[in-house]
Amino acid sequence: MTSTGSTTGPVATTGSRLSIAQGVSRQADYWWTYYKRTWKGSIVSSFLSPLFYVLAMGVLLGGFVHVSPARLDGATSYLAFIVPGLIAAQAMTTGVAETTYPVMGAIKWQKSFYAQLATPLEARDLANAMLLFVLVRVAATCGVYFLVMAPFGVFESWWGPLLAWGVTILVGMSFGTLTFAYSAHVEGPESFGLIFRLGLIPLFLFSGAFFPITNLGTFGEWVARCTPLWHGVNLTRMLCLDNVVWSTAAINLAILVAVTVVGWWLAIRTLTTRLAS
């Protein structure tokens, strides 16, 4: 009713929209069955492969790395240095993996978003529920990662890793929301391979997970500081090693929250546009 206005219909009830909680909870059964169907595969990809990294890079390669803690952001061993970075990077990878092909599939292949859109749900609700599922998946993956690493003596306090867990969830969501928006925008999955090879791997390698970014030179360090992953790695590490510089931490946190909020908004917006066309 764009041009004539409504006089015949009942008074427009904006209350016909579902609340955000209703929109999400009505999809709980769907995501629960989806989880039951996929959790076994996700264990392998989201848990075993990072464990290989810890063994190869942290324990075995780390055996050759003997530098003073001052050059490792205060970590007493190389293993203790890279574990927080690896978990933060794993959060990123999980967030991206869960919002590329799954989003494309729901739009293009399975068309499940279109089926859902014929119900009282709106694009907003579909994005929220999927992103909440991504959050649960990131939280589970990183949570297990933290638990498995605890016996290695790489954490300096009990509360640090607990807070760091929240930070890694935020890292996963900052990447997950942005990638969701991207996937809802692009026509096909052709660029996803590029994202993984030219996006995730360089971020993984050069955002401070394996070495302090001061080693990158002035320019490289500046670039690294612009990536959300570095902020996540840095904050996670400070919390795990119990040497938090609170002013830096505040900036790290603010950036992660800001990226997540913007990404979330973009995700809903692009999906709404995509599904209406």
Place this chain on the structure above:
Amino acid sequence: MIRARDLRKSFGDRSGVTVEAVKGISLDVRRGEAFGFLGPNGAGKSSTMRMIAAVSPVSGGELLILGMDPSTDGPAIRARIGVCPQDDTLDTELNVFDNLYIYGRYFGIPKSEVRSRADELLEFVQLTEKRGAKVESLSGGMKRRLTIARSLINRPDLLLLDEPTTGLDPQARHVVWDRLFRLKQQGVTLVITTHYMDEAEQLCDRLVVMDKGVIAAEGSPLELIREHSTREVAELRFPVGDHDATAEKIADLGERVEVLPDRILVYSDDGEHVLAKVHERGLDPIATLVRRSTLEDVFLRLTGRTLVD
């Protein structure tokens, strides 16, 4: 149930060109009737259906569905309509029952209620013994019936069916028609798009023929035939190559004469009379057939015989 006045839909494609899919249509669908949209591909049927389904914003004009405005009351409208899309958007990884159950949950129907409705609907579409089967293993007809069952999980007042029997074999089509007919008897309002004329004649009380984004004709199947065609059609087959010359000789015998590559159609209210006249004039067709006009004649007359891609 549906009221549209000068309804329009246009969208810009990715290259920035604006395409006008629906160019101002007006119609009313009344409670309990089966209403059809006929038209060739690209006529604007699906765009219209998507607006009626309250998923695609209206570009211009007025649209009321169940007395509500889709731009503000989309969720409330969708809660009361059922949608059976052209390509089955079933979840192929779930089994038959779960497809219904999970879909019902989207409407906020309590779990136990959804379960009993799902079983009832499986009975209704004759899929009870496939309850635990994976959707992937179903035949095309079964998938379509499951999609229809899914669109009924919220007990809709209005059911939208986009090409409900496209791609189905004759047996499966008749099962679908039979189920749709029962729904109509139960008082569900049906809105159907199709390009099968027999389907439209079978199911629709009233229909519109759409072409290039506008309504070319509106009425009941009988009215449309009466208005846009003759009562009967005489089909005459002559040796190949003779058709054009022969057509000139018999052009006055019907209201309209149409020359096709393999036969001549003479539209007349009395086909036998046409045949007699043809023979009187010393013409000797290889084969003849007198039949009643169908919706297909109306359709082809209104939308042309040219192939639309």
